[in-house]
Amino acid sequence: MDLIVCHVNADFDCLSSMLGAKKIYHEAIPVFPGSQERKVREFLRTFEPLEIRKVREIDLQSVTRLILVDTKNPHRLGPFSELALSGKVRIHIYDHHPVTEDDLRGELEVIEDAGATATIFTEMLKEQKIPITPMDATVLCLGIYEETGSLRFSSTTERDLLAVAYLLRNGANLNIVSEYIKAELSKAELKLLNELVASSRDLLLYGIRIRIVKASREEYFGDVAHLAHRIMDMEHVDALIMLLAMEGKVVMVGRSRVPELDVAGVLGEFGGGGHPVAASATLKDEPLEVI
Incomplete structure (x- = not known):
């Protein structure tokens, strides 16, 4: 059994x-290893671009190959981490994140410099002349737009622009893309954003101004990475480290505008990863004050 798996x-x-991989690995089964960001859940309640199975429906003993997309970090695979590290399954990797020492290695590795893994799959589908529907094009466009900040982040490449152009020619619906990429904050998110901003303190290291913000919540709070983008848009700082404590864990989000500060390297010290300009980590059973 082949599985297509992304990060938690x-x-x-x-x-x-996952959609792009399914079009190349026709018999493979897409599976989420854990939770999804809120906007992804909302999208999947309205649209069903592909059938995605639940972890509990999978017999791990029957898995012979893992096709990893948008990650190669074994610690971000949830219940598939042990299987990926066991050496008992073949591994194919498709990712755009920089390579680190802790990464899994695969018998096939497509790890390239692009703003989104969706860009890599768009190029492959185009090169292999695999047809895509307007919905396929829209989903691929969503991946590129989200990961590149609607083509505004410094991690955006020429490849991303060319991929979007190809997707538009194939019917990508930008009205749907804009609906799910640029959303208004809920009352709870706005309250949290205000608390984060109010907690701000700056560190000045080697001429780099780093803004540190933190907050706590008793209940689970979903996707918070977009709040880091909001703060970076509001504040004139070189980098941001955001810490949010909730349900016995601390979520860390890092953003950097300057090449001198690699936030993936910083958060890698906490078991996280990402890009030099955008990274995240999750720590369990660590008090916020200690971090």
Whole structure:
């Protein structure tokens, strides 16, 4: 059995990459290893671009190959981590994140410099002349737009622009994309954003101004990465480290505008990962004050 798996707390780049992988690995079964970001869940309640199975429906003993998309970090695979590290299954990797020492290795690795893994799959589908529907194009576009900040982040490449152009020619619906990428904050999110901003303190290291913000919540709070983008848009700082304590864990989100500060390297010290300009980590059973 072949499985297509992304990282936990799946975003639109995960969803679009799973769709792209399914078109190449026809017999493979897409499976979310854990939770999804709120907007992804909302999208899947309205649209069903591909059938995605639940972990409990999978017999792990029957898995012979893992097709990993948008990650190669074994610690972000949820219940599939042990299987990926066991050496008992073949591994294919498709990812756009920089390579780190802790990464899994695969018998096939497509790890390239692009703003989104969805861009890599869009190029592959185009090169292999695999037809896509307007909905396919829209989902792939969602992945690229989300991961590149609607083509505004410094991690955006020429490849991403060309991929979007191809998807538009194939019927991608930008009205749907804009509905799910640019959303108004809920009351709870706005309250949390205000608390984060109010907690701000700055560190000045080697001329780099780093804003540290933190907050706590008793209940689980879904996707918070977009709040980091909001704060970076509001504040004139070089980098941001956001910490949110909830349900016995601390979520860390890092953003950087300057090449001198690699937030993936910083959060990698806490078991996280990502890009030099955008990264995240999750710590369990660590008090916020200690971190």
